[in-house]
Amino acid sequence: MRISARTPVTGAAVLATALLLAATGCSSGSDEGDGGSELLTGLGSLSAEADEKQVSFVDADEVRKLSEDDPKRFASVSQPSSPLLNPYQPGLLGKQFKVSQIDTAVDTDQAGHWRGSFDVPAMTAALKASGYEQGERDGEEVWSHPEGSGVTLQVSDDEVSYGAGESDPMSAVSPEEGSSLADDKEFERAAECLGDVYRADFNRSSSPDPVLLAALGQRAKTADENTEVLCFVVEDDATAKKLAADLRTVVSDESPKFDGTKVTVEKGDRPVVRAVVPDTAEQRPGRLILTDMELWAAAAR
Numbered sequence: 001m002r003i004s005a006r007t008p009v010t011g012a013a014v015l016a017t018a019l020l021l022a023a024t025g026c027s028s029g030s031d032e033g034d035g036g037s038e039l040l041t042g043l044g045s046l047s048a049e050a051d052e053k054q055v056s057f058v059d060a061d062e063v064r065k066l067s068e069d070d071p072k073r074f075a076s077v078s079q080p081s082s083p084l085l086n087p088y089q090p091g092l093l094g095k096q097f098k099v100s101q102i103d104t105a106v107d108t109d110q111a112g113h114w115r116g117s118f119d120v121p122a123m124t125a126a127l128k129a130s131g132y133e134q135g136e137r138d139g140e141e142v143w144s145h146p147e148g149s150g151v152t153l154q155v156s157d158d159e160v161s162y163g164a165g166e167s168d169p170m171s172a173v174s175p176e177e178g179s180s181l182a183d184d185k186e187f188e189r190a191a192e193c194l195g196d197v198y199r200a201d202f203n204r205s206s207s208p209d210p211v212l213l214a215a216l217g218q219r220a221k222t223a224d225e226n227t228e229v230l231c232f233v234v235e236d237d238a239t240a241k242k243l244a245a246d247l248r249t250v251v252s253d254e255s256p257k258f259d260g261t262k263v264t265v266e267k268g269d270r271p272v273v274r275a276v277v278p279d280t281a282e283q284r285p286g287r288l289i290l291t292d293m294e295l296w297a298a299a300a301r
Contacts, residue, residue, distance in 0.1 A: 039191050039200060042106035044182035045113040045161075050172035054108065055181065055202040056081035060116075061103040062198040066223045076286035077199045077218050080105035082112050084151070084162060092153075094126025102160075110151075111163040111172035123155055137170065186233045186270060190215040193231035193272045201289075210239040211299055212270065216288060224281040228288050232273045232299055240271035246298040247275050254294050 042057040058080050067074035080102060084091050091097070096119060103116040124143075132143040140154055152169040153162040161173040181187045187202065190213050194200050197217030205211050213233040220226045230247075234240050244265045251258045260278045265271060275295060277288065288295060 038104060039194065039197065040182045042104055042113070043187055043191060044175070044180045045173060046106055046108070046111060046181045047172050047175040048179055048181055048184050050108050050111045050163075050181065053204055054081070055106065055187075055204075056108075057104070057106045057200050059104050059198045060099065064100070066198070066220050068223075070223055073223070073284050076284055076290055080107055080112075080114070081201070082107040082114075082162075083109060084112070084153075092126065092130060093123050094129075096122040097126070108172070110165070112161070113173050114160040115158060116160075118155060118157055118160060120155060120157055127153075138174075140170070142170075186213040189213075189233050189270050189272050190231050193233075193266070193274050194229050195219070197229065199285075210235045211243070214296075214299060218285050220285070226279040226283070226285045228277045228279060228285070230275040230277065230288065230295060233270050234273060235270075237265075237267050237271050240265045240267065240273050243273045243299060246301065247273065247295055250294050250298045251275075257292055258295065 038059050039057055043055075046055070058078070060078065060080065063074055063078045067078060071078075079085065079087065079099065082105065084093065085099060101116045101118050102114045105114045106112060127143045130145075132145050134141060134143050136142065137144075137152070142152055142154060144152055148166065151162045151164045153160065154170065154173075155161075161170065163169040163172040165171075175181075175183075182191070186204075190202060191200075194215055194217035197219050200215055200217040202213060202215045204213055211232050211234050215231045215233075217229040217231070218226060219229060232243060234243060244263050247261075247263045251261045251263070258277055262276045264274050266274070277295070279285065279287070284290075
């Protein structure tokens with residue numbers, strides 16, 4: 001069974017305004033980026049046209065496993081960055097909808113795709129109660145608001161997709177072959193750099209910024225061993241060399257805040273600068289964009 005709906009885009013995930021980037025995967029302790037399969041699967045569910053500024057991915061199932069003994073430590077990186085999820089009040093999907101139903105999520109400000117185990121009857125009831133009507137669009141059952149505002153959703157037992165826009169709101173979550181975010185060269189390079197992560201956030205820069213795409217990923221062997229991976233896709237080798245030098249300077253100047261950080265450069269078409277930052281058990285994942293932002297500042301200069 002599939003459902004779709006439109007609703008005003010209200011409410012934001014806990015990190016929607018704080019996180020600068022997006023992406024995903026499973027936990028891993030390797031320093032080598034290899035493009036986690038969960039990450040690429042998530043990016044493959046969104047069309048390249050869905051890339052506005054920020055894209056986020058979270059392997060929520062993996063985060064739940066990691067945070068069983070210490071949920072507060074992972075609170076900043078556990079919530080999918082979707083306008084449909086308001087942590088303070090019930091949203092369009094109703095009071096019975098819980099984030100724990102989501103296993104993986106990839107979201108932008110206007111579109112998203114979730115995989116998990118969903119209570120379709122409960123969501124259907126919530127949509128009807130909010131005035132949405134069922135119809136068909138491009139062969140798919142949809143729920144839409146008669147006023148035609150907000151987002152359109154398609155819902156099944158194991159998938160939820162949503163998109164905004166008047167003419168073709170679901171095009172962002174219906175990529176044609178070879179046209180998804182996973183096929184975009186800059187996202188592909190960033191995903192390879194991030195490797196096997198349980199959360200990632202991407203931020204596309206505006207021209208003429210020499211940093212084309214920035215991404216932050218979270219990894220964890222165990223709940224006590226988190227590693228943050230920063231990846232910057234840049235326009236040329238000269239930019240990469242300078243940015244790497246700037247990052248190393250920050251690591252040195254801010255000691256001991258970023259002690260143990262490894263900065264590397266991968267040259268070639270769309271060079272990538274990578275900084276792998278180890279955390280201690282006392283540090284909460286996501287600190288590089290919540291509190292310790294000096295490495296970001298170096299890339300913004």
